[in-house]
Amino acid sequence: MTHLSPSVRRGSARAIAAAQTLTSAPVLTARILGLCALAAVAVAPSVAMAQQAAPSFEKPDADFKGRIGAGGVVVPGSETTLRGQAFTPGQTVILELDGVVLNADGKPYTADEKGEFEAKITIPETAAPGQHPVVAIVSNPPAAAVVPLKVSPVIAVSGADKFTATSEKLVPGLYQVAYSPKNNVLFVTSAVGRPPVKQSKLLKLNADTLATEASVDAQPVPGRDDGHLYAVYGVGVDDGTDTVWATTTRDGSVAVFKQSDLSLVKQFEANAVPHSRDVVVDTDHSRAYASAVGENKIAVFDTKKVEKIGDIEIPSSNRREKFSPTSLALDAKNHKLYTVSLSTAEAAVIDTESGKVTKTFPLPGAKSPVGVAVDADNNQLYVASQGSDNLLILDIESGKVLHDVATGAGALNVEFDPVSKLAFVVNRGAGTVTVVNPQGEIVANLEAGTFPNHVRADGKGNVFVINKSRGQNDETGDRVTRLTPKS
Structure with missing residues (x-):
C-alpha cells in the first residue's frame, strides 16, 4: 500500500499540463504533453539507492493515449486504487505529487499485455480537499501527463x-x-x-x-x-x-x-x-x-x-x-x-x-x-x-x-x-x-x-x-x- 507521504523523493520533474474531470465520480484523464514529455527515468531496485539517470532524450510516445482513473470517491483517510489504461504494453509509470514518488517501494508500475496497471494509494487524514496534480512520468517509450486526483470533503450527516x-x-x-x-x-x-x-x-x-x-x-x-x-x-x-x-x-x-x-x-x-x-x-x-x-x-x-x-x-x-x-x-x-x-x-x-x-x-x-x-x-x-x-x-x-x-x-x-x-x-x-x-x-x-x-x-x-x-x-x-x- 502506497501513502501520499513516502520518504522517497525524486529530482524535480515538472510537467506543465492540466486535465479536468467532467464526470461525477473522480476520474483522472491523462493528457499527453507531446514533445515536451519528460525524459525516461531509471529507478534503482533499492529505495535507499534510488537515483535519477541522465536524460536520454529517446524518441517520445507521439501517440500516447494512456489514462489513469480513481475508482469511487476519494476522501481524506481513504484507500483508493488508481487504474491505468490504454498504455503501451511494457511502458513503466512513476507517479509523483509535489516531487514525492507515490509508487510502492519507489518501483515503477509496468503496463501489462492489455496496457493496464493498478496503483493502490492511501490518502492521509490530513489531506486537503481539492484536485491534486499528480504527475505521471512514463518510460519505454517516454511520455508524461498531469492528472487531477480529486480529494473530496467529508461533511457529517446532521439535521x-x-x-x-x-x-x-x-x-x-x-x-x-x-x-x-x-x-x-x-x-x-x-x-x-x-x-x-x-x-x-x-x-x-x-x-x-x-x-x-x-x-x-x-x-x-x-x-x-x-x-x-x-x-x-x-x-x-x-x-x-x-x-x-x-x-x-x-x-x-x-x-x-x-x-x-x-x-x-x-x-x-x-x-x-x-x-x-x-x-x-x-x-x-x-x-x-x-x-x-x-x-x-x-x-x-x-x-x-x-x-x-x-x-x-x-x-x-x-x-x-x-x-x-x-x-x-x-x-x-x-x-x-x-x-x-x-x-x-x-x-x-x-x-x-x-x-x-x-x-x-x-x-x-x-x-x-x-x-x-x-x-x-x-x-x-x-x-x-x-x-x-x-x-x-x-x-x-x-x-x-x-x-x-x-x-x-x-x-x-x-x-x-x-x-x-x-x-x-x-x-x-x-x-x-x-x-x-x-x-x-x-x-x-x-x-x-x-x-x-x-x-x-x-x-x-x-x-x-x-x-x-x-x-x-x-x-x-x-x-x-x-x-x-x-x-
Whole structure:
C-alpha cells in the first residue's frame, strides 16, 4: 500500500499540463504533453539507492493515449486504487505529487499485455480537499501527463430531525423530476444504460402520496434496428398547455407529452438541440428553453405552436473558450433565465424578452459547475459544482461570491425553495442532500440514498429528490423522496 507521504523523493520533474474531470465520480484523464514529455527515468531496485539517470532524450510516445482513473470517491483517510489504461504494453509509470514518488517501494508500475496497471494509494487524514496534480512520468517509450486526483470533503450527516422524509421506490435509471402546481403531480424521467438505450420511461406521480398514476415507455427511434429509444432525461412542465417537455439527450432532441395520459404530442427531429440536457418552461410567455451541453446555445420553443423558434447564443468571457450550458434556472416574473458553463466556470444571465445575454461572469472556486438556482427576491445565484464539491452563493448584480460552502463529493444540482428560504444541494458521490441557508450555513446534511441526481421544489415548502442505484438489489436506490421542513 502506497501513502501520499513516502520518504522517497525524486529530482524535480515538472510537467506543465492540466486535465479536468467532467464526470461525477473522480476520474483522472491523462493528457499527453507531446514533445515536451519528460525524459525516461531509471529507478534503482533499492529505495535507499534510488537515483535519477541522465536524460536520454529517446524518441517520445507521439501517440500516447494512456489514462489513469480513481475508482469511487476519494476522501481524506481513504484507500483508493488508481487504474491505468490504454498504455503501451511494457511502458513503466512513476507517479509523483509535489516531487514525492507515490509508487510502492519507489518501483515503477509496468503496463501489462492489455496496457493496464493498478496503483493502490492511501490518502492521509490530513489531506486537503481539492484536485491534486499528480504527475505521471512514463518510460519505454517516454511520455508524461498531469492528472487531477480529486480529494473530496467529508461533511457529517446532521439535521435529520428538522425534516420529514417520505420515500417511494420507482423504476431503474431515474434522472430528473418536475412539479405541476396546477395538477399537483410530479413528472419523473428514467433511462437505463448507454446507447442503444432500450429502457426509458416517463412517470406521473401523485405529489401527496408519491404513487405512480401513469407511465409511458419512450418511443423507438425510426430507422434503428437495435431497439434504441428516444430516452428521456431532462423534464419541465407547462401548465398553460397541460404538457410535459422532456429532453431526449442521446439523440439531441426534445419531446412533448400530454400531462393527462402521457401520450406523445411531438418528437422533435434529431439534433434539434445537440446533447440536450435541461428544459424549463415559461408558462406565462409560452416559451420553453433547452440547454445544449457542448454547444454555446440554448434552444427556444413556442409552447403553443410546439415549434422551435431559434437559439440563444452565449459567448464566453474567456478568450478562445466555449460556453457549455448545463442546468437552467428561470425567473419568469423578472424575465430572466440563468445557466452555468461546465467547461468555462461562468454564469450567464439572459433577458427572455429580448432573447439576449445581458451578462456573463466568472465563478471563482467552481470546477465543472452543473447545478444552478436563483433567489429572485434577494438577487442571488446558487451554483453547485461537481468538480470542486461546493456550493457558491453569488450576488447577481456584482458577480461577487458571497459564500463558498463545501457540501460533499459530486455536488451536482441545487434548488432554492422560496418558502423555507433554503437551498438544497444533491451530492451524487457523497449520497447526501446538503441544506444551506442564505448566510452560507449548513442547516442539515441528509442521507439521500445512492447517487442523488436531481431536486425540485413545489413552491409549498416541499422538495423532491431523485436518486439512482447501484443495481437491481439496491434498496436505497431508484427512489423519489419528499423532504418537508418541520415547523
